[in-house]
Amino acid sequence: xxxxxxxxxxxxxxxxxxxxxxxxxxxxxxxxxxxxxxxxxxxxxxxxxxxxxxxxxxxxxxxxxxxxxxxxxxxxxxxxxxxxxxxxxxxxxxxxxxxxxxxxxxxxxxxxxxxxxxxxxxxxxxxxxxxxxxxxxxxxxxxxxxxxxxxxxxxxxxxxxxxxxxxxxxxxxxxxxxxxxxxxxxxxxxxxxxxxxxxxxxxxxxxxxxxxxxxxxxxxxxxxxxxxxxxxxxxxxxxxxxxxxxxxxxxxxxxxxxxxxxxxxxxxxxxxxxxxxxxxxxxxxxxxxxxxxxxxxxxxxxxxxxxxxxxxxxxxxxxxxxxxxxxxxxxxxxxxxxxxxxxxxxxxxxxxxxxxxxxxxxxxxxxxxxxxxxxxxxxxxxxxxxxxxxxxxxxxxxxxxxxxxxxxxxxxxxxxxxxxxxxxxxxxxxxxxxxxxxxxxxxxxxxxxxxxxxxxxxxxxxxxxxxxxxxxxxxxxxxxxxxxx
Numbered sequence: 001x002x003x004x005x006x007x008x009x010x011x012x013x014x015x016x017x018x019x020x021x022x023x024x025x026x027x028x029x030x031x032x033x034x035x036x037x038x039x040x041x042x043x044x045x046x047x048x049x050x051x052x053x054x055x056x057x058x059x060x061x062x063x064x065x066x067x068x069x070x071x072x073x074x075x076x077x078x079x080x081x082x083x084x085x086x087x088x089x090x091x092x093x094x095x096x097x098x099x100x101x102x103x104x105x106x107x108x109x110x111x112x113x114x115x116x117x118x119x120x121x122x123x124x125x126x127x128x129x130x131x132x133x134x135x136x137x138x139x140x141x142x143x144x145x146x147x148x149x150x151x152x153x154x155x156x157x158x159x160x161x162x163x164x165x166x167x168x169x170x171x172x173x174x175x176x177x178x179x180x181x182x183x184x185x186x187x188x189x190x191x192x193x194x195x196x197x198x199x200x201x202x203x204x205x206x207x208x209x210x211x212x213x214x215x216x217x218x219x220x221x222x223x224x225x226x227x228x229x230x231x232x233x234x235x236x237x238x239x240x241x242x243x244x245x246x247x248x249x250x251x252x253x254x255x256x257x258x259x260x261x262x263x264x265x266x267x268x269x270x271x272x273x274x275x276x277x278x279x280x281x282x283x284x285x286x287x288x289x290x291x292x293x294x295x296x297x298x299x300x301x302x303x304x305x306x307x308x309x310x311x312x313x314x315x316x317x318x319x320x321x322x323x324x325x326x327x328x329x330x331x332x333x334x335x336x337x338x339x340x341x342x343x344x345x346x347x348x349x350x351x352x353x354x355x356x357x358x359x360x361x362x363x364x365x366x367x368x369x370x371x372x373x374x375x376x377x378x379x380x381x382x383x384x385x386x387x388x389x390x391x392x393x394x395x396x397x398x399x400x401x402x403x404x405x406x407x408x409x410x411x412x413x414x415x416x417x418x419x420x421x422x423x424x425x426x427x428x429x430x431x432x433x434x435x436x437x438x439x440x441x442x443x444x445x446x447x448x449x450x451x452x453x454x455x456x457x458x459x460x461x462x463x464x465x466x467x468x469x470x471x472x473x474x475x476x477x478x479x480x481x482x483x484x485x
Contacts, residue, residue, distance in 0.1 A: 070276050071288045080113050087114075096307070099412045099437055103309065105328050106435060110311045110321040118264030119304030120436060122416070124448060126239045126246040129259045130156055133227060133235060136261075137163045140229050142295050143173040145274045147226040149182035149418070150240035153190040155248075157241050161190070165197050174199035177277055179222040180206050180215060182240070202281035204430075220315050223418050223429040225259075226274050231298045234267040236260060236310075236432060237416055238403050245403070252371050252401035256452065258340070260416050260434060265300050266308040273312055273432060307437035313419070314430035322419045322433050323426040326407055327353045329435075333409040338449045339366040340404040342373070344381045345422035351384075358391050367449070367456055370397035377422070386464050396456035405433070406445065413437050414445045 087104045103114050123129035168174040180203050191201045204222040207215035227235040237259030239245050247255040313322040330337055330353045358364055372378030385395045407415040417433030419425040
């Protein structure tokens with residue numbers, strides 16, 4: 001046999017091995033297996049190494065460790081069980097009865113409690129969020145916990161880091177988690193300056209031997225953005241700590257985003273979610289009771305009138321809680337569905353839900369960017385838009401880059417968080433979304449959406465007719481790999 005023949009046999013065996021692993025060991029979805037099979041065959045040998053680096057699933061050991069590090073408290077379990085009884089028996093207000101089915105679904109599917117009487121503020125751009133965040137960080141007395149997908153060593157990153165260093169010197173307990181892939185360009189010495197003054201830093205899914213380019217978990221990213229200050233004030237949403245999220249990148253300007261600040265009992269859930277990841281990153285087993293005694297879970301009075309359920313999802317779970325809650329929202333809608341997302345690559349379940357809602361007479365409007373940050377993903381987005389225009393769904397291109405991850409139905413509920421409308425967020429990333437209930441709050445977010453519509457161009461079928469044949473081909477080709485994007 002020639003050298004080429006040997007190579008062909010080796011490539012064939014490697015592809016078969018990967019395929020068998022995906023089917024019987026990792027139990028990937030069929031459409032994901034097909035997409036990877038194409039990569040393996042279109043890119044012989046190289047495709048195998050790509051799969052090993054970013055395609056292989058989380059190991060059984062990693063999943064077990066993630067679950068083991070989750071905080072458990074008898075009080076919380078009893079609280080959730082009591083809520084299930086109350087909701088099932090319909091011992092609720094007339095207003096809460098309007099979205100009872102969604103709250104109960106989230107309770108049963110995600111085991112997430114419902115907290116009412118929260119004060120929630122919405123930020124529509126990075127600068128307003130950072131101004132507010134800096135003020136609250138400066139006032140911290142006990143603790144500051146941060147988890148960011150991207151924490152950059154740039155202007156805004158140094159502003160926040162300067163405050164964290166100063167507060168750590170004052171004796172405030174400062175903990176920071178950053179994602180290894182999201183913060184790939186940020187050197188470790190940037191975070192070491194916080195460690196030197198007593199702060200604590202953890203890297204989520206660090207690379208092998210500390211070499212950033214060798215990370216076998218690179219495909220599974222902690223995409224959350226969480227800040228909890230003194231256990232009483234929480235931030236979450238789409239805005240990272242990086243200059244372009246402040247609208248500083250001219251190619252993606254104006255940058256439109258959505259972030260929220262929560263004051264109320266729902267902050268306890270944010271704190272729990274942070275410590276779940278902290279316990280995993282640091283491999284510690286501090287109990288909920290220990291954290292309560294250390295002052296991380298202070299008593300919080302009622303502040304406002306917004307109900308809140310906070311849901312997380314990730315590749316360590318057997319289901320996809322955020323996606324399933326969004327599908328439940330969509331199927332619950334009677335009049336309107338409004339969606340904002342930078343990437344629109346729905347899977348078959350989500351596509352079916354949207355089509356069912358539309359066929360049921362629901363008005364659906366979806367805003368995507370006109371200035372993409374990832375052209376490859378944007379082409380896949382446009383391929384889905386083209387197909388769905390015939391259903392009567394309305395799509396709009398925002399005059400800039402829209403990074404908001406917002407879903408609103410009727411005048412009932414709005415979901416704001418980190419989860420994009422794509423398979424990466426639904427199945428591969430660790431994500432967090434808040435489901436917020438209050439008619440006035442929802443109405444305000446509908447108004448924000450309508451303002452964005454005024455800065456957007458409606459996509460008509462003619463938009464695709466004037467595209468070159470090459471563009472049409474690339475859109476269709478890229479869509480084949482949508483389960484991996």
